[in-house]
Amino acid sequence: MKTLWNRTFTWIDERVQLSDVMHFLEKKSVPVHSHSVWYYFGGVSLFLFIIQVVTGILLLLYYKGSEELAFESIQFIMAKVEFGWLIRSIHSWAANLFILSAFIHMFSVLFEKAYRKPRELTWLSGMILLFLGMGFGFSGYLLPWNEVSFFATKVGTDIAGVLPVVGEPLMVFLRGGEDVTGATLSRFFGFHVAVLPGIFTVVLGLHLLLVQRQGMSKPLSYERLPATDQKTMPFFPNFMLRDLLLWLLVLNLLAILAVFFPWELGVKADQFAPAPAGIKPEWYFMFMFQTLKYIPGELWFLEGEVVGILLFSLAGVVWMFIPFWDKKSSRGEENRFINYIGLFALIYIIILTTIGWLS
Amino acid sequence: MDTPTTLDQPQHSKRDFLKYLLGGGILAWLGAVFYPVFAYLKPPKQGDVEVTSVKAGKLSEIEKESGVIVRFGNKPVMMVRTAEGEVRAFSATCTHLDCTVQFRKDTGVIWCACHNGKYDLNGRVVGGPPPRPLDEYRVIIQADEVIISSRT
Numbered sequence: 001m002k003t004l005w006n007r008t009f010t011w012i013d014e015r016v017q018l019s020d021v022m023h024f025l026e027k028k029s030v031p032v033h034s035h036s037v038w039y040y041f042g043g044v045s046l047f048l049f050i051i052q053v054v055t056g057i058l059l060l061l062y063y064k065g066s067e068e069l070a071f072e073s074i075q076f077i078m079a080k081v082e083f084g085w086l087i088r089s090i091h092s093w094a095a096n097l098f099i100l101s102a103f104i105h106m107f108s109v110l111f112e113k114a115y116r117k118p119r120e121l122t123w124l125s126g127m128i129l130l131f132l133g134m135g136f137g138f139s140g141y142l143l144p145w146n147e148v149s150f151f152a153t154k155v156g157t158d159i160a161g162v163l164p165v166v167g168e169p170l171m172v173f174l175r176g177g178e179d180v181t182g183a184t185l186s187r188f189f190g191f192h193v194a195v196l197p198g199i200f201t202v203v204l205g206l207h208l209l210l211v212q213r214q215g216m217s218k219p220l221s222y223e224r225l226p227a228t229d230q231k232t233m234p235f236f237p238n239f240m241l242r243d244l245l246l247w248l249l250v251l252n253l254l255a256i257l258a259v260f261f262p263w264e265l266g267v268k269a270d271q272f273a274p275a276p277a278g279i280k281p282e283w284y285f286m287f288m289f290q291t292l293k294y295i296p297g298e299l300w301f302l303e304g305e306v307v308g309i310l311l312f313s314l315a316g317v318v319w320m321f322i323p324f325w326d327k328k329s330s331r332g333e334e335n336r337f338i339n340y341i342g343l344f345a346l347i348y349i350i351i352l353t354t355i356g357w358l359s
Numbered sequence: 360m361d362t363p364t365t366l367d368q369p370q371h372s373k374r375d376f377l378k379y380l381l382g383g384g385i386l387a388w389l390g391a392v393f394y395p396v397f398a399y400l401k402p403p404k405q406g407d408v409e410v411t412s413v414k415a416g417k418l419s420e421i422e423k424e425s426g427v428i429v430r431f432g433n434k435p436v437m438m439v440r441t442a443e444g445e446v447r448a449f450s451a452t453c454t455h456l457d458c459t460v461q462f463r464k465d466t467g468v469i470w471c472a473c474h475n476g477k478y479d480l481n482g483r484v485v486g487g488p489p490p491r492p493l494d495e496y497r498v499i500i501q502a503d504e505v506i507i508s509s510r511t
Contacts, residue, residue: 151473172401273428274451275472276472293474
């Protein structure tokens with residue numbers, strides 16, 4: 001056995017110089033300090049993404065992306081296909097946990113200022129991944145073609161439509177016409193299983209490559225310690241085994257959620273039925289949606305919603321480019337202002353999401 | 360008018376000419392490649408049969424103080440009958456964010472469940488976020504037949 005393994009290794013090594021990779025892995029280390037726990041959330045997000053790819057491909061084997069068949073095909077998956085209910089439920093739960101984990105990852109990176117030079121591009125690519133993830137969520141939400149998702153998509157795309165100049169064409173592009181119809185379902189299906197995965201994989205590759213090239217970020221307080229006090233742990237196998245253990249725990253959590261709180265399918269969408277009460281976007285859009293409710297219909301000469309969307313877009317851009325304007329952290333100085341912004345955003349999101357959820 | 364510039368001029372303009380030719384060529388090429396793609400993304404106008412009026416039922420069968428959604432081509436239309444017996448019709452699409460409204464017997468208003476928008480039986484906004492009243496349709500009663508037609 002041992003010799004077979006060795007021979008295989010040598011065979012590959014002679015051709016593609018595997019020893020370089022081995023050397024890299026041996027050298028790779030992870031800083032150990034009181035905030036080390038936050039290092040795990042990028043990995044957890046990655047794991048959940050892998051789960052999404054696998055369960056998504058499995059669902060694709062039975063799902064039919066058309067107005068007449070979408071709802072029925074998911075009914076079929078849940079009722080007839082062996083373990084179909086489990087795969088679908090895991091896909092829905094993992095989608096939500098992925099966004100949650102990515103949010104935690106983002107906020108921890110923000111508070112640790114891990115985005116500071118030289119990791120600006122890692123932050124930027126991470127933000128793009130989060131936006132793509134939200135795009136996955138929005139497009140995937142419609143695919144069961146049920147009442148709630150139908151009206152949530154109507155509302156969501158209508159909000160995009162109020163933007164000046166680009167709004168109308170953007171809405172028509174998203175909907176595949178003036179209204180949310182089977183054409184919208186076809187488009188969203190295409191975005192969800194082809195366009196977004198393609199772009200996501202490329203950006204994810206870049207994100208991971210940057211992390212490998214630059215190594216793990218060290219908090220400012222850790223960096224100031226004398227070199228002898230900077231404790232580290234080898235990535236392989238110490239950190240990786242911890243990573244894998246956590247992935248296993250997440251998988252267990254997923255299984256518990258999927259089995260004991262199965263994802264409902266609801267009622268099939270009907271264009272000629274009134275909207276049911278309780279139309280809500282997915283929780284990660286809730287804080288924006290709830291904010292729009294508080295903005296008056298008319299502000300100066302603009303529609304309230306336009307102001308809201310423009311403000312959120314502006315905030316998003318400022319947030320996305322934090323590493324480029326926070327020069328203080330890049331110089332290795334404390335920048336409390338960032339902590340305040342981060343704390344404000346975090347509290348704002350939690351409060352508005354809770355209000356939206358309860359109302 | 361010194362000699363070096365005049366000597367330089369033709370060479371520069373020749374190079375500029377080539378630069379523009381190449382640049383313009385690349386732009387034209389990009390346009391030729393991407394124009395069809397963008398044009399493809401724009402959904403074509405559907406050749407739907409345009410509906411100008413629909414029969415919505417028998418007047419004698421519509422209860423007073425009621426409201427139902429009627430198919431008007433591919434659009435939902437809210438037909439209401441007031442306590443006085445008058446029949447009116449409005450677009451059933453909420454002017455706020457595109458949800459479909461419903462008639463509430465208990466409060467006697469047209470209600471949108473999405474964000475609690477309320478309209479009276481003239482289609483006017485009486486509560487909630489809608490920015491405009493509901494678009495009205497014309498109702499014609501011929502004998503006992505209720506016909507809804509677009510305003511124009």
